[in-house]
Amino acid sequence: MSTMFAPLEAVMTPEMYARVGERFGIPGEMVQKGVNIALPLLTRGLSMAADTPEGQVKIAEAVQQADAGVLGNLTGFLGALSGGDAGTDVLTRLFGDESRVVVDGIKNATGYDITPIVGMVGPLILGFLNSTVQKEGMDTNALIKKLKTEARSVERRKGDEAALVNEVLGQVTSVREMKGRFSAQEWAQVRNGPMAATTLVIAASPSSAPKTAQEVAAALNSVRESVKDAAPTSLLAALYQTRVDDLTGEGITDALEAARQAAALVEKNVPEEARAYKELLINAAYAAAEAVKEGGFLGMGGKKVTAEEQAAIDALVAALGV
Secondary structure, three states, X not given: OXXXXXXXXXXXXXXXXXXXXXXXXXXXXXXXXXXXXXXXXXXXXXXXXXXXXXXXXXXXXXXXXXXXXXXXXXXXXXXXOOOHHHHHHHHHHHHHHHHHHHHHHHHHHHOOOOHHHHHHHHHHHHHHHHHHHHXXXXXXXXXXXHHHHHHHHHHOOOOHHHHHHHHHHHHHHHHHHHHOOOOHHHHHHHHOHHHHHHXXXXXXXXXXXXXXXXXHHHHHHHHHHHHOOOXXXXXXXXXXXXXXXXXXXXXXXXXXXXXXXXXXXXHHHOHHHHHHHHHHHHHHHHHHHHOOOEOOEOOEOOEOOOHHXXXXXXXXXXXXXX
16 A cells, blocks of 8 residues: 555455454454555544644654554454544544544445544554654654655555545545634634524523523534534534534523624635524524423423513524524
């Protein structure tokens, strides 16, 4: 696959693929295909991470801490494989929140999760790099230069695996460019838009603390449902597919204005996604309103959505221009 990692590839025999496949419960041929994707993916990922001085320092530290003798103790290494958790850690360190774009993109194209394979290949790459650094006496600059050269070579390769890696990393770049249109403060404001909509409804018809907690939980579940099938490169996926439990209504003094401003930021920076975002806010508001019955007596009667809650939702719809 590459000249730099030729010694690493040499140990990846059909027997090794079969052993790893037994450990992960997948065919050896699938492991081999996964490795053919993971090697260029992680090589390119390391190169991308090295685009910043901070990233270069982290790469140098990771290489220094890696096991330089891993290829000489491959039997022991394979016997200790943990798979998914290790792979998730590698992908998160390289791609951050966009690791989900990588995993989803590869899964959509191949039908399987690359994460366990990454958990195997990542330590092998780092261990090999540590060994190479020691043998050749490379400093951080030389290491980064070598990685960059290898990444350019990988990017030019032909074949289905190389094309898939190029496509997936192109999606990562697209998501990062989209997020870059917002300042950190604006991104946080947009992320918290659903809680502004929820706060508006809760304030319109105040409930007891347990009922308020139910309303918030319903709104968060609505957000999860809204993004469940969202494209990995969409704004909604970038905002909410990794987590929603950190969203909060604390500090929101004018909920209607906060929701309106959040939608306006989306309209300005990603206009093609504005309607989907506004609908997500409205769905969250409705979910909160419908979570518990208000009024009634001893659990009897009451309304799912009170007149006050409906008026708040109508005001939200008008403010968002939906």
